[in-house]
Amino acid sequence: MGRQPCCDKVGLKRGPWTIEEDNKLMNFILNNGIQCWRLVPKLAGLMRCGKSCRLRWINYLRPDLKRGAWTEAEEDMIIELHSRLGNRWSKIAAHFPGRTDNEIKNHWNTKIKKKLKFLGLDPLTHKPIDQPENRVSKKTGSIEIQNSEPLDAISYIVGTNDIQLEDPFQNWIDSPLPWDVFSSLGENFL
DNA sequence: AACACTAGCAACCGCAGATTA
DNA sequence: ATAATCTGCGGTTGCTAGTGT
Numbered sequence: 177m178g179r180q181p182c183c184d185k186v187g188l189k190r191g192p193w194t195i196e197e198d199n200k201l202m203n204f205i206l207n208n209g210i211q212c213w214r215l216v217p218k219l220a221g222l223m224r225c226g227k228s229c230r231l232r233w234i235n236y237l238r239p240d241l242k243r244g245a246w247t248e249a250e251e252d253m254i255i256e257l258h259s260r261l262g263n264r265w266s267k268i269a270a271h272f273p274g275r276t277d278n279e280i281k282n283h284w285n286t287k288i289k290k291k292l293k294f295l296g297l298d299p300l301t302h303k304p305i306d307q308p309e310n311r312v313s314k315k316t317g318s319i320e321i322q323n324s325e326p327l328d329a330i331s332y333i334v335g336t337n338d339i340q341l342e343d344p345f346q347n348w349i350d351s352p353l354p355w356d357v358f359s360s361l362g363e364n365f366l
Numbered sequence: 367a368a369c370a371c372t373a374g375c376a377a378c379c380g381c382a383g384a385t386t387a
Numbered sequence: 388a389t390a391a392t393c394t395g396c397g398g399t400t401g402c403t404a405g406t407g408t
Contacts, residue, residue, distance in 0.1 A: 192376070192402080214393075230394080231377065266396060277396075278376080286374055 189223040193232055197222055201229055202237050235278045242274025246283060254280060254288060259302040 189197075204220035210233075213226035222229065250272065257268045265277035265284075272280065289299045298305050 190378075212393085227379095227394085228377080234395095235376075263397065281397075282375055 187223065188225050188228075190228070193236075197224070198232070198237060201233060205233060205237075206239075231278075235276045238276075240274055241276070242272075246287075250275075251283075251288060251291070254284065255292070255302070258284065258288075 200220050213230045216229045217224045261267050265281045269277040292299045
């Protein structure tokens with residue numbers, strides 16, 4: 177019983193997407209929307225599995241994607257969210273319109289992890305790795321020897337012990353994502 | 367100029383939970 | 388109720404461009 181398989185994996189193309197494939201997928205989704213990923217490659221004339229199409233669309237082709245450098249504020253927000261949510265990249269990405277979970281994950285693994293380690297913080301726990309009384313000055317980069325209680329890692333990086341996430345961030349959590357526009361787009365076209 | 371190393375990113379893989387016949 | 392499939396997620400890999408020697 178059950179449903180039909182996602183794809184038979186026979187004769188399917190893998191590896192980097194070509195411009196032609198991108199165009200096919202983009203045109204198909206913009207014109208027809210997404211009802212079932214399994215059918216997308218078949219209907220769009222692509223030798224890819226639905227999973228691959230979905231990934232390509234979400235991570236690269238979506239028109240609402242925001243590309244470009246990360247701001248310091250964005251990085252701080254990632255660190256804060258990661259301290260609360262852990263490696264739940266999709267949850268973290270929900271707070272960044274136009275950014276994908278894959279993009280955030282990559283940025284975390286290539287940049288932020290190193291940044292935290294450089295600052296003497298464990299990327300997993302967000303706590304000082306050792307010598308918790310020693311801090312690196314955020315402004316000067318110099319090490320400050322302290323005898324006081326270790327700061328909460330996030331408060332320390334962001335620069336405050338009294339983070340108010342509720343207002344700007346909560347607005348995003350509560351508000352519908354722009355992505356909804358495309359959902360309705362699909363319904364209209366089919 | 368040639369090679370080795372590193373960083374960044376796109377894409378794949380495998381799994382878990384949700385969905386459906 | 389059950390089994391098969393779909394979807395989405397997180398971890399990992401592999402390719403490419405940039406940099407150093």
